Amino acid sequence: MYEKITGEDPYKMPMKIYPAVHYTMGGVWVDYNLETNVPGLFATGECNFSDHGANRLGASALMQGLADGYFVLPYTIGTFLSKEITTPKFNPDSEEFIEAAKNVENQIQRLMNIKGSQSAESFHRRLGKIMWDYCGMARNAEGLKKGRQMIRELREEFYKDLYVPGSDKEYNPELEKAIRVADFLELGELMMVDALERNESCGGHFREEYATPEGEAMRDDANYACVFAWEWDENNPKLYREDLKFENVELKTRSYK
Amino acid sequence: MSADMKLTLKVWRQKNNKDTGSFETYQVNANEHMSFLEMLDVLNEDLVRQKKEPVAFEHDCREGICGTCSMVINGQPHGPMNATTTCQLHMRHFKNGDIIVVEPFRAKAFPVIKDLVVDRSAFDRIIQAGGYISVNTGQAPDGNAIPIEKNIAGKSFEAAACIGCGACVAACPNGSAMLFTSAKVAHLGLLPQGKVESDRRTKAMVAQMDKEGFGMCSNIGACEAECPKEIKLENIAFLNRSYFKAVFGGVEE
Amino acid sequence: MSLTGLFLILFLVIHLIGNLQLLKDDGGEAFNVYAYFMTHNPLIKFVSIGLYFFIILHAVAGLWIAYQNKAAKGSRYAVSHRHGTSWASNNMALLGTLILAFIFLHLGDFWYKMKFTDQLNMVSYESHPVAVKDLYERVATAFSELGIVIAYLMGMVVLGFHLWHGFQSAFQTLGLNHVKYTPLIKTVGKIYAVIIPAAFALIPVYFYLFLR
Ligand code: HEM
Ligand code: SF4
Ligand code: FES
Numbered sequence: 001m002y003e004k005i006t007g008e009d010p011y012k013m014p015m016k017i018y019p020a021v022h023y024t025m026g027g028v029w030v031d032y033n034l035e036t037n038v039p040g041l042f043a044t045g046e047c048n049f050s051d052h053g054a055n056r057l058g059a060s061a062l063m064q065g066l067a068d069g070y071f072v073l074p075y076t077i078g079t080f081l082s083k084e085i086t087t088p089k090f091n092p093d094s095e096e097f098i099e100a101a102k103n104v105e106n107q108i109q110r111l112m113n114i115k116g117s118q119s120a121e122s123f124h125r126r127l128g129k130i131m132w133d134y135c136g137m138a139r140n141a142e143g144l145k146k147g148r149q150m151i152r153e154l155r156e157e158f159y160k161d162l163y164v165p166g167s168d169k170e171y172n173p174e175l176e177k178a179i180r181v182a183d184f185l186e187l188g189e190l191m192m193v194d195a196l197e198r199n200e201s202c203g204g205h206f207r208e209e210y211a212t213p214e215g216e217a218m219r220d221d222a223n224y225a226c227v228f229a230w231e232w233d234e235n236n237p238k239l240y241r242e243d244l245k246f247e248n249v250e251l252k253t254r255s256y257k
Numbered sequence: 258m259s260a261d262m263k264l265t266l267k268v269w270r271q272k273n274n275k276d277t278g279s280f281e282t283y284q285v286n287a288n289e290h291m292s293f294l295e296m297l298d299v300l301n302e303d304l305v306r307q308k309k310e311p312v313a314f315e316h317d318c319r320e321g322i323c324g325t326c327s328m329v330i331n332g333q334p335h336g337p338m339n340a341t342t343t344c345q346l347h348m349r350h351f352k353n354g355d356i357i358v359v360e361p362f363r364a365k366a367f368p369v370i371k372d373l374v375v376d377r378s379a380f381d382r383i384i385q386a387g388g389y390i391s392v393n394t395g396q397a398p399d400g401n402a403i404p405i406e407k408n409i410a411g412k413s414f415e416a417a418a419c420i421g422c423g424a425c426v427a428a429c430p431n432g433s434a435m436l437f438t439s440a441k442v443a444h445l446g447l448l449p450q451g452k453v454e455s456d457r458r459t460k461a462m463v464a465q466m467d468k469e470g471f472g473m474c475s476n477i478g479a480c481e482a483e484c485p486k487e488i489k490l491e492n493i494a495f496l497n498r499s500y501f502k503a504v505f506g507g508v509e510e
Numbered sequence: 511m512s513l514t515g516l517f518l519i520l521f522l523v524i525h526l527i528g529n530l531q532l533l534k535d536d537g538g539e540a541f542n543v544y545a546y547f548m549t550h551n552p553l554i555k556f557v558s559i560g561l562y563f564f565i566i567l568h569a570v571a572g573l574w575i576a577y578q579n580k581a582a583k584g585s586r587y588a589v590s591h592r593h594g595t596s597w598a599s600n601n602m603a604l605l606g607t608l609i610l611a612f613i614f615l616h617l618g619d620f621w622y623k624m625k626f627t628d629q630l631n632m633v634s635y636e637s638h639p640v641a642v643k644d645l646y647e648r649v650a651t652a653f654s655e656l657g658i659v660i661a662y663l664m665g666m667v668v669l670g671f672h673l674w675h676g677f678q679s680a681f682q683t684l685g686l687n688h689v690k691y692t693p694l695i696k697t698v699g700k701i702y703a704v705i706i707p708a709a710f711a712l713i714p715v716y717f718y719l720f721l722r
């Protein structure tokens with residue numbers, strides 16, 4: 001596989017290795033039944049935040065898919081549905097439906113009508129670079145503030161200069177990408193905000209300011225033994241703290257020494 | 258160290274399913290370390306800059322496991338490298354100055370949606386027709402409660418490697434989906450857990466496959482040669498065997 | 511397809527064994543007696559009706575499948591680089607049609623004349639109670655013409671290609687696949703595809719070269 005990608009035989013040529021972000025911790029908030037805050041909407045497998053903490057180890061994606069599917073959903077979905085059996089079919093002409101459809105339609109029209117000059121792909125790449133530079137494996141408060149500002153500027157530019165070719169009435173991967181990038185621009189900013197808010201180093205989140213003299217991650221369990229969940233707002237995303245309670249185990253610092 | 262290359266691409270452009278479609282010629286500056294899809298990204302960036310419509314192609318994982326990156330490159334599904342998807346195909350396998358012809362997968366059951374994108378949902382319907390397998394959920398089963406012979410587990414595992422890309426159909430002069438369907442039937446049917454519903458599943462999947470308008474298998478073997486996951490023809494024999502067993506030996510529902 | 515194909519494969523062996531008697535140096539006695547037997551034994555008559563039926567069934571089903579498969583492909587590639595397949599496997603319908611044409615030629619030459627006309631002379635042998643038609647002579651006459659000999663040779667080449675793919679294909683279609691036996695089946699199939707048509711082809715060549 002390495003040879004396929006790089007064209008070099010690792011048996012003969014030393015492998016080129018570079019540290020990179022393997023995984024971003026976090027995901028959609030769910031309760032113990034894997035139900036999101038939208039009743040009846042379950043988020044299972046990798047997309048939810050539940051089964052991994054600050055660290056995600058190899059193969060946990062598979063584990064989470066299997067565990068959620070085999071052991072959790074068979075109980076929880078049934079429980080949910082058992083109460084829904086008398087609920088009539090939803091009416092697609094209801095106000096809520098129409099409003100939701102209109103919101104999506106508005107967003108599509110908004111993107112189509114910018115008619116600027118840059119592709120969604122180019123914005124995506126620039127966003128990725130900002131994330132990499134300021135919200136990468138090691139972050140610090142200064143960088144995160146700067147990064148957040150840069151994303152906000154990029155978002156502004158996105159809504160001024162995006163160009164979506166084609167039409168919204170047919171298969172249009174460029175439009176699809178633009179809709180996603182619009183979301184990524186918000187999610188990226190949230191990640192910056194989140195990382196800035198968490199004044200400790202913990203697992204995949206390494207804040208340069210919070211390190212032991214040996215350069216190891218320094219946790220602050222007194223203040224941050226909690227989960228952050230965010231509600232999006234253009235200027236002031238709202239934080240929900242959920243404390244982590246450990247009943248059977250005691251929090252310790254892991255040491256590889 | 259990394260050589261730049263100038264390429265001429267002849268790409269199939271087709272606005273939608275009703276359009277007849279034709280080839281367009283483009284010049285691209287690529288680099289030998291790019292993947293084929295990255296090279297197409299470069300082309301598309303150029304096109305967007307010129308306010309032209311970029312070439313529509315499907316892609317997702319870009320690491321050879323999702324099976325979306327379907328296209329025929331110089332007459333071969335997923336290009337010239339064996340056991341390689343388009344996203345894992347790198348430009349170093351081409352030469353500076355090459356003319357590369359890129360077409361969509363062609364089969365009646367895979368109608369073109371746009372340019373290189375075809376509708377492969379027929380595959381989803383075949384899988385759906387297969388239905389469920391009975392397993393006990395809710396509790397962790399004891400490890401090794403059901404003994405499975407190593408070599409059977411291996412064969413099932415190999416069949417399960419099928420990523421549903423459709424290269425087999427694209428390669429087959431009959432537009433047959435037997436390799437795909439056989440991989441799906443075999444990876445379940447070989448295992449004790451999958452044997453329970455095997456007859457019903459095999460019949461239903463074959464019936465759906467025929468209904469979708471795929472051609473019939475005449476054992477040519479082009480599918481096996483082009484499959485990026487090296488699914489073996491042996492699975493087709495397994496499917497035939499299971500099918501005969503289901504039709505002639507199965508218990509009527 | 512596979513069952514009719516395998517039946518035809520079996521038939522070819524029997525047919526060949528019978529025909530090889532033509533090479534016996536007895537002025538055609540063994541062959542003519544055999545031909546009489548083949549046209550008069552009720553069991554053989556019954557089987558031969560099955561044979562005609564299977565040939566037609568095989569041809570009709572094969573062409574129908576080929577036609578449907580062409581339709582299932584829809585459009586064709588501008589550039590096609592098919593690899594890992596045999597030429598024969600891609601051209602079974604063409605090869606089959608050529609075989610069919612050959613079969614008509616062949617039946618018209620011998621079978622029709624033997625069964626439905628009185629063009630053949632009668633010969634008597636001490637070993638046989640009644641006089642029999644001299645099919646041997648008819649064969650010898652036919653194979654003294656270069657054109658017919660060439661047509662037969664080409665027919666056998668075509669048959670060889672058809673079987674090169676067909677033999678193992680039939681087993682695969684029936685789901686008869688096994689780690690141990692499949693390589694054997696493939697090898698036997700290839701040997702069969704060469705030996706049987708070659709042995710058939712030997713007959714006209716032998717007649718043309720040595721018995722003209
Ligand atoms: C002595 C004569 C013949 C023999 C021994 C023979 C034998 C076979 C065999 C064993 C197969 C493979 C079957 C399978 O894979 O299921 C086959 C396939 C085929 N044959 Fe023949 N055949 C003969 C004559 C013909 C004729 C006269 C035609 C048509 C006009 C024909 C057309 C085909 C076609 C189209 C296929 C491929 C179809 C498929 O595999 O689905 N054959 N043949
Ligand atoms: S059998 Fe191979 S070529 Fe066919 S869909 Fe599966 S992975 Fe793709
Ligand atoms: S993009 Fe997923 S297999 Fe190629």
